[in-house]
Amino acid sequence: MKKREEKKRSGLVGSAFALVGCYAVLCLFCFIMIVVNDPAGWTGYLLENYTDILTLAVCALLLSCIVYYYYYFEDRTFVAQARNILLIFSLMLVCLILDYVFGKLIGIYARPCALFALMCVFLFNRRQAILLNFIFSVFMFVIDTYTNNFSADGATTQVYYSLMLHFVCGTFAVFAAAGAKTRGGLLLTGCVISVPTVIIVTLLQVATISDELVPFFISLGCAVFGCVVSGILALAGLPVFEKLFNRLTVFRLRELTSTNAPLLVRLKQEAPGTFNHSLVVAQLAESCAVAIGENAELARAAAYYHDVGKLKQPDCFTENQTDYNVHDELMPELSADIIRSHARDGYELLTAAHFPKLIADVAREHHGTLPIKYFYDKAMRLSGGEADVKDYSYLGPTPRSRIAAIVMIADASEAATRALKDRSPEKVERTIRTIIEERMDLDQFADCAITIRDLSVIRRTLVETLSGVHHHRVEYPAIRFNRDRKAVKEDKK
Numbered sequence: 001m002k003k004r005e006e007k008k009r010s011g012l013v014g015s016a017f018a019l020v021g022c023y024a025v026l027c028l029f030c031f032i033m034i035v036v037n038d039p040a041g042w043t044g045y046l047l048e049n050y051t052d053i054l055t056l057a058v059c060a061l062l063l064s065c066i067v068y069y070y071y072y073f074e075d076r077t078f079v080a081q082a083r084n085i086l087l088i089f090s091l092m093l094v095c096l097i098l099d100y101v102f103g104k105l106i107g108i109y110a111r112p113c114a115l116f117a118l119m120c121v122f123l124f125n126r127r128q129a130i131l132l133n134f135i136f137s138v139f140m141f142v143i144d145t146y147t148n149n150f151s152a153d154g155a156t157t158q159v160y161y162s163l164m165l166h167f168v169c170g171t172f173a174v175f176a177a178a179g180a181k182t183r184g185g186l187l188l189t190g191c192v193i194s195v196p197t198v199i200i201v202t203l204l205q206v207a208t209i210s211d212e213l214v215p216f217f218i219s220l221g222c223a224v225f226g227c228v229v230s231g232i233l234a235l236a237g238l239p240v241f242e243k244l245f246n247r248l249t250v251f252r253l254r255e256l257t258s259t260n261a262p263l264l265v266r267l268k269q270e271a272p273g274t275f276n277h278s279l280v281v282a283q284l285a286e287s288c289a290v291a292i293g294e295n296a297e298l299a300r301a302a303a304y305y306h307d308v309g310k311l312k313q314p315d316c317f318t319e320n321q322t323d324y325n326v327h328d329e330l331m332p333e334l335s336a337d338i339i340r341s342h343a344r345d346g347y348e349l350l351t352a353a354h355f356p357k358l359i360a361d362v363a364r365e366h367h368g369t370l371p372i373k374y375f376y377d378k379a380m381r382l383s384g385g386e387a388d389v390k391d392y393s394y395l396g397p398t399p400r401s402r403i404a405a406i407v408m409i410a411d412a413s414e415a416a417t418r419a420l421k422d423r424s425p426e427k428v429e430r431t432i433r434t435i436i437e438e439r440m441d442l443d444q445f446a447d448c449a450i451t452i453r454d455l456s457v458i459r460r461t462l463v464e465t466l467s468g469v470h471h472h473r474v475e476y477p478a479i480r481f482n483r484d485r486k487a488v489k490e491d492k493k
Contacts (some may be wrong), residue, residue, distance in 0.1 A: 011082070012076070017082070019068050027060060033147060037148045055146055059139075087245045088132065091116060091119050096139075098111075099140060109222035113165045113170060113197075114169045114226075115233050115234055118177055126174055133166070133174065134167065140163070141162065144162050145159050165200065169196070181254070183238075186231060186238075190231015194227035194228065247356070253297045274319055278306065282301075282304050284303075285299040285300060288462065291461040294403060309346025310346075311349065316335075316338050327375075332379040340372060346363030362407050368444040369394055369395070372392050372394070398447050402448055405445055409458055413431070413432050423466075432462050
């Protein structure tokens with residue numbers, strides 16, 4: 001625990017340094033923008049407006065600190081990783097550059113005002129996306145106000161138009177994109193948010209529509225263009241940020257759970273028994289996640305890969321064996337070491353393949369520090385009761401997320417009920433209750449935020465789902481049809 005706290009504190013310090021570096025880069029961008037706007041007279045502009053430039057620098061610093069302190073108090077684990085700070089400010093910088101380029105080349109209404117919000121809602125979550133979009137909108141407003149982005153004629157009006165478009169369109173985008181589950185849905189979101197954007201532009205220019213009808217329609221066209229471009233750029237940019245910062249989005253989850261995913265193809269070919277077991281565990285985990293309000297798609301993905309470490313020695317695991325069991329020829333100490341190593345091997349394999357940390361953590365944590373009963377019992381018999389249970393237990397750590405706890409219970413429940421001869425709901429319920437209570441007695445849920453109520457809901461869900469998986473089948477009559485479709489009785493053996 002102490003090491004974990006020390007690691008978090010050092011991570012917070014590293015994030016603070018990352019924040020300072022990102023702030024410096026944003027200030028450099030503002031300086032470059034001023035130079036590009038007026039290549040011949042930028043030095044004179046800086047000398048004449050040094051108070052505005054100082055205000056811009058202070059405002060940028062305050063906004064950067066707001067982002068840091070929000071995460072410091074709301075999600076300290078998030079801000080303890082410097083790469084998360086880098087991700088936020090990298091997104092901000094890219095969107096600032098694109099806003100500047102589109103605003104300069106086409107016009108203020110053509111800016112991809114919803115781009116930042118769209119990226120944030122998929123890379124983080126809705127609540128964070130709303131806050132970050134607000135910060136970005138204010139930051140863009142400050143830049144437009146205290147730099148030479150606009151000419152003196154109508155500059156104030158354009159600055160406020162920009163603020164309203166960024167804030168309102170971005171907020172609409174956050175809620176409109178919440179239901180998008182495919183990349184095509186994201187592209188459609190860019191088109192959908194053009195409707196409220198047109199309304200906003202109309203309201204902003206309602207006083208001048210009759211006098212400037214053609215410019216008004218040009219503004220509407222640019223606004224629609226900006227919304228559509230926001231969707232297209234988000235579609236193109238998300239995979240880049242997913243890969244660079246190893247972020248987990250709904251799109252990446254879909255790709256990871258496709259049966260054509262490389263590791264799942266390997267699992268299907270090299271360890272078919274483990275693959276089939278993982279499919280059932282994924283179904284169970286998804287049902288449990290829905291029942292307790294967790295991310296169902298994340299639970300399914302974690303369950304697909306929880307046993308991927310068995311690829312290292314697939315024949316050493318019962319579900320992949322036929323008649324020959326290699327453990328019959330091994331000492332229980334070695335057998336236990338082989339069995340428990342699959343958790344560590346899975347974590348290393350997923351980490352090397354740049355999988356999201358949570359999925360890799362589930363592979364390592366789904367057995368916690370539980371004893372490997374079969375080989376411990378065998379060792380006790382061979383040693384006359386002198387075996388140490390620690391030598392026959394998984395190395396941990398115990399589950400640190402509710403997803404890991406769900407997979408732990410679903411994994412054990414599937415294996416235990418598959419071995420039952422009597423799979424009646426009562427027997428299944430008793431088995432699952434025993435599994436959960438044993439893990440509670442061994443403090444396997446001490447490091448995750450799962451409640452007694454969650455565990456009760458998971459138990460009921462597993463009983464219902466497993467009763468469906470292992471449902472009773474009627475006995476088919478011993479009849480075989482020949483080529484002439486005549487029934488021929490078969491002898492039962």
